[in-house]
Amino acid sequence: RKGKTPEEVVKRYLQKVRNPPEEDCTICMEALSGPSGYKGPGVGGISRAESVGRLTQCGHQYHLQCLVAMYNNGNKDGSLQCPTCKTIYGVKTGNQPPGKMEYHVIPHSLPGHPDCKAIRIIYNIPPGIQGPEHPNPGKPFTARGFPRHCYLPDSEKGRKVLRLLLVAWDRRLIFSVGTSSTTGESDTVIWNEVHHKTEFGSNLTGHGYPDPAHLDNVLEELKAQGITEDDTATK
Numbered sequence: 001r002k003g004k005t006p007e008e009v010v011k012r013y014l015q016k017v018r019n020p021p022e023e024d025c026t027i028c029m030e031a032l033s034g035p036s037g038y039k040g041p042g043v044g045g046i047s048r049a050e051s052v053g054r055l056t057q058c059g060h061q062y063h064l065q066c067l068v069a070m071y072n073n074g075n076k077d078g079s080l081q082c083p084t085c086k087t088i089y090g091v092k093t094g095n096q097p098p099g100k101m102e103y104h105v106i107p108h109s110l111p112g113h114p115d116c117k118a119i120r121i122i123y124n125i126p127p128g129i130q131g132p133e134h135p136n137p138g139k140p141f142t143a144r145g146f147p148r149h150c151y152l153p154d155s156e157k158g159r160k161v162l163r164l165l166l167v168a169w170d171r172r173l174i175f176s177v178g179t180s181s182t183t184g185e186s187d188t189v190i191w192n193e194v195h196h197k198t199e200f201g202s203n204l205t206g207h208g209y210p211d212p213a214h215l216d217n218v219l220e221e222l223k224a225q226g227i228t229e230d231d232t233a234t235k
């Protein structure tokens with residue numbers, strides 16, 4: 001995907017719409033039958049502000065310029081997410097800083113999972129300097145509470161979640177850099193949109209066991225990041 005312009009990337013996921021419907025583009029709120037309302041940099045190469053495209057899988061329609069502007073506002077990884085239904089085109093990646101993910105089985109059971117042992121995941125991310133993909137490039141970021149320990153039941157479903165979390169880690173989707181909603185600190189490493197259980201034998205924070213819905217919730221959250229069992233198929 002290197003060398004592809006933002007317009008080329010976006011067009012890969014679009015079919016051209018010749019007769020736009022009498023609806024508004026939900027990105028710019030202007031009529032699809034008229035020009036894009038997007039006024040800003042980065043869409044200079046696009047000839048017509050009237051161009052409209054339909055996303056190939058979900059069918060949602062937008063001005064081409066609006067989609068290119070949206071793509072340019074993200075981390076430009078060659079993927080695109082429909083702002084209406086969140087369908088992901090290509091492979092979504094995040095801006096998780098460099099670090100380490102490790103895991104091992106521990107010989108204890110989690111509350112609610114008496115029949116199996118537990119998996120402990122250990123995430124370690126050191127503080128550093130923000131890159132161009134972060135909110136304040138060039139500025140330092142802090143990293144609190146690392147190593148962070150997380151737990152899964154060592155069951156079939158727990159191991160499936162682990163496999164998908166390993167994919168999420170590789171795609172830099174487990175953590176991000178931003179403002180912690182717990183502490184209010186900005187420019188710090190924070191959990192991204194995939195929940196983890198950080199308590200082992202108790203549930204004082206709400207991030208512990210038992211929680212019968214946890215594994216299904218995490219699978220849904222991973223799916224929202226574009227990660228499913230298909231991504232772990234061994235070749």
Ligand code: APR
Nearest residue numbers: 144145148179180181182183189190191196197198205207
């Ligand atoms: N354990 C697991 N998840 C948590 C925790 C926690 N202790 N606290 C918050 N979260 C979840 C929130 O529910 C939310 O969905 O992380 C998401 C982001 O919340 P932030 O407070 O912005 O995240 P962060 O600052 O990274 O986490 C706060 O979590 O693991 C601990 O050491 C960490 O004390 C820190 C706390």
Ligand code: ZN
Nearest residue numbers: 025028063066
């Ligand atoms: Zn538009």
